[in-house]
Amino acid sequence: MPFKLEDYAIDAAGCPRCSNCKFIEHVWIKSARFARQCPINVMHRFNLYSAHGLMHSALSILDGTLEFTPKLQDALEKCTSCGACDVRCKRNLDLEILAVIETLKARAVEMGKGPALVNKAIADKIAKSNNRYGSPHQNRLKWMTKEIKVADKADVLYFVGCRASYADKEIAQATARILNKAGIDFMVSADEWCCGYPLYSTGQLDAFQKQVKHNLDMLQKSGAKTVILSCAEGYKTWKVDYPKMLDRNTEDMGFRVLHIVELIDELIKDGSFKLKNRLDMKVTYHDPCNLGRLSEPWYHWDGVHKKWGALEPPKIWRRGDKGVYEPPRDILTSIPGIELVEMERMRDNSWCCGAGAGAREAHEDYAMRVASERLEEVKATGAEAVVSCCPACKEILKEAAAKSSEGIKVYDITEIILQAMA
């Protein structure tokens, strides 16, 4: 099994405990209120609940001086693997902080100390029904409406994902209609299984491998060369974690992974797709972690760490500065009447919505506090709505908005595009 904690011990050991992992990029800080970026650290404050605390814990697990205590398990369950700590650290140093955290989660699972029971139950549902909800697999394509045209054979496969297939069908429907409007022929697959994000992100790597194999087989059989997703979790899983499991580079997987916003942005810029309907709305955009800082292609590396930080062979580092940040913004600002205002924590500094890596399932109250924190930031912009590109982000932010009395609306970008389409 690739991707083991031992492989990243040197990264954990290199942590200088500077606490940069707790803050957004300093030059982008615009207020003390929104200066911090690590959800577990903001909510719990103990150093264990931070990247540097987890680095030290990883080393102690490896040398046998620490066991997976209730608090360590708690910290790992609540860590949404948002990657903020990782990109912040990589601003200055060459350390794979997120990899340490992810492999530490996997180690907890191996040693029977994880995942949280509810996430284990989700794994069971996936194993049984191929989706995170345990809903009948045969209902996976029931989101489709009559007017949506799907090709029997095409170069493009729309991988819908569990959330859009079962829970937030509006996103799937909007995406499909957008593709139709854009003149993009696409397939969907009845044999689509959960991408495996709930498994990978909670350290259940053995189970994840099954999803990887199945979905890649499905894709190959379909003949598609491009996979389109409207879910940031799925996007990152396909683009980054699938090649990771196979010790390959993203570019060597034989297919392209695109988020719908990347495609639509391209089409708007080349003039072949227009958003003409006026939508008078002041909105802000929430960068999903998995579409933003975690979305850069994966580069496989199995070299050697030499003295003083050099690697042999050299490695391509993923530092979060090349994430999918501008396409959704460009789409929004191309719509007549939309006024886009930015939150302070944006782009690679985005504050996680709280839904990732099984944190919400395992700790609902905690996750809602994280989401509410994001809503405070939305409020501070004066926006009437927040737009995102991920059903998980949308779901939690929407629920948090419903609980607050501010009347903030929450949209997935596909819904906005749909409204703006002539």
Added chain:
Amino acid sequence: MSIPKEAYQALQSIVGPEWVSDDPAICNADMKGGAGTGIRDIDSVRPVCSIQPRTTEEVQGIVKIANRYGLLYSPTSTFFNADTAPHLKNTILLDLKRMEDFEIHEKDMYVVSQPGVAFSMVQWELFKKGLFTFVPGSGSQCSVVANHIFCGDAPMGWRYGLGYRRILACEWVLPDGEILKLGTKSMIDDYFWGEGPGPDLRGLLRGTKGHSGGLGVVTKLAFKVFPFVPEMPWPVGLGPHATYQLPESRFKIYNCRFPSIKQLADAVYELGKCEIGLVVMHVDPVFGYVARARGRGANVFWEEFTKAKETLDVNQGWLRVVLCGFTSEKQLAYEEKVLVEVVTAHGATAKPARPFDETNLQSADAISANFVGRRFASILYFESLDHCVKVGKENAERKKKYVPPLPDTYGLPGWYVPYDFAHICKEENLNQSDVDDVVTLGELANECRQNDLKMGAYPWAEDPNMFGPAFFGYDRKLKEIKEIFDPCNVSNPPAPIGHGHFTPTKPTE
């Protein structure tokens, strides 16, 4: 070792059960610090619990409980400083991160802050009010309180002085649990000034370096902030490329390469007399290569730095100057003119650099020190520029013996960062190692310190046991002060004595 149940319950009653924990993982994460890790925390132990107070009164309560139950405590804010790693059993880790309130007094230019506040949290708030603070060399993620009372140096000290100069009034929980208020706070409900009344007890707060919690816990501190220009810098770039773009009407940056360090030093003294500049410093060339490699990987650094061996002249001076027109744009023009004249007269050319900064106004890259190796330890001095030049050169030569396992930096002497318009200067040999060789850093540092005694140099963060006997017995005096204010020896013992910056501390009963 576990904490007595009664004591734990008493702690819970002060901060609430949510904010104290004796979970082994929480305590384990609180046994190692940052800077100096592997040296100063080499024999650190797990605290018996970690606790997070919110107010001065809660800190006071915790300290009193420590005294009552024979427990020790060590305060930390960000834990970047390994000095506060617990070395003795029965230590409570007093984590001050929840104490993150601050108040800006715009008119009279000071900020009152709790210890959990980081520089970066304050800086933009200050910009909005036409003010700014100094961001230390250790990075703007550091605690403002901890940094001011520990060291507090940064390149802008050229104009604004060192850390001790910027401390105003403060509130301090002594090791016996009593609250000591210094400066104006001793008499009135204000923090605007730090002296007196009468003798200034800020003298106890620190010496060349702070006491790392050895004499109690500072729970509130006012520090100076300074007038800024009307136009704010603005952030650009993502990830490693994030930086401030500076308003060119008010800022100019120059790089000046001098044929020799002596010529650089002469020019710096002259610039001091001219009283121009916001930052004037000799940059360690290693960091020039680090800056270029940032975002591209350590391999790029090693490739380019290795090639540079043939061409780098260790005797050259690399002066980086940041000019700021605080008063007006014309001040900027005036200072440019003076700078060019001075550096030219001393054999250099002032080359304009791009108007971007991510080091001085919001230091996001200080931790790059670890880019070359994964561990670093600095050997510092604060004395005259000439003193610094001499010791810097000496120590650079001394380092050659330790290469390998330390990486070869070709005899480069490190940074010279003058302060107070060249009244005083910092020399920093910033030495790196890999994780396994960190003890070698300590050995090098100790050898340099032994040499300091012979050379008559004045070291920073020296070991009182090593230097005290020669320096008028101040080690004995420090012990006496410790006995006076910490009679039960509960406040991060053995600080402030017992170990220096580089001497591994052995746990004792």
Added chain:
Amino acid sequence: MQIKKSLANIVGVDNVTDKTGRLKAYAKDHSLALPRMPSYIVEPENAEQVQGIIKVANECKIPVVPCSSGVHFHGNTIPEEGGIILNLQRMNKILKINERDRIVMIEPGVTWGQLQEELEKHDLMALIPLLPHPQKSVLTSHLEREPMLIPKFEYSDALVTTEVIFPSGELFRTGSASVPGFPDKSLSTGVNPEGPGIDWWRLLQGAQGTLGVLTWANVKIEYKPKLNKCFFVPAKSVGDTIEPLYRIQRRMIGQECLLLNNTNLAAILAEKWPADYKNLKEILPPWVLIIVLAGGYRFPEERIEYEEEALREMAADLPFPDLLTSLPVAPGLERELVEMLRKPWPEEETYWRFGYKGSCQDLIFLTVASRVPEFTEAIDSIAAKHGYPIDDIGYYVQPLERARACHFECTFFYNPDEPDEVARIRKIYTEAAKTLIKMEAFFSRPYGEIADMVCEKTTSYTEALKKIKAWLDPNNIMSPGRLCF
């Protein structure tokens, strides 16, 4: 007698006296402190002699009161409990001028006149308070934390390293002067005040001679600008000067900057007493904010030019009362004032504070600039209540470190030979001090009865100070009775 003999053995018979005539001179000063006679006056010439004297004092449990100026204003050299006056005026050497690092090493007896004259030869100057008495010791000013006229440096205290004899008789050096072999056989130049161990110089400042005796110190010095331009902002009320003061300092304009009322300015400018003084008081504006623009070391005119432009711009935006390059009522002042302010009061002239009535009592504290008007109002009110003419009060406000705070000084002039006047001043002083403390004035340099009031308020601080005192002076021989000791 034995004590005197022991002292004579240390300093020589000519340098110790117990003659009443000589002792009387130290029994009182220009403050309201009640006279108290010392027992001896001893005048050492080096650190070893100072140590010897302190050793005798410890053995005999006799107080020692150090002083190094020939004139005193605050009562802190009047022995509370008799004892030895340790007069350091013979230790008056300028030991070393370090032009490169811009520090000067001086003994305690060095006066301002002596120092500035010597430094001028090197185009240098020391930061100086407002027109100190010619016999005033430079070190005393620094130890007393007297405010300097130039608020542009962030290092408002120019004291760096020192050699000190503690009350135990132990010799110690502070900061980087503690390096063995300093100054000649070490790399250290004595510029770093920090350490070793703690920041000793902070404890010694403000201690009023209770924690040690300095035998020399290094003090920062600066380039003396050759070109200067003086500006005056005259105002009817002090309130009109505050915003200009804040803005000028915030914009980082100027070298010397101070605020005087007409009473003080008249006392400074008067040549013939009392005619000039009375006349000037009437015609001078009630308040004058004085700003000196100083030319830089290079291109001096250009620095003055850009600062002047900024100043005028500010004056146009803000309702400055006015911005003048000269005071019509005092023609030529703009040329003379700068040189005046960089030197002590001339030896040959009556000290400006004594010209009006022969003596004066200062009330000094720190505050923020915005509160200056309310304090002047309060003091005026108290003075009026006691029948003291308000326009006889001298006010001096010195911004510190870019007006982050201000030194506030009010001066009550009185005739020390008139018991009624003395009594009235005493009442005003006490009442004003109490009122100001209630109003949260910060007495960072508390003398005499104010020290008692302050110590009562600052309980935790006082407790800590007493511990320091007990540690450094276990026999309580050094200036006992001073402050809270």
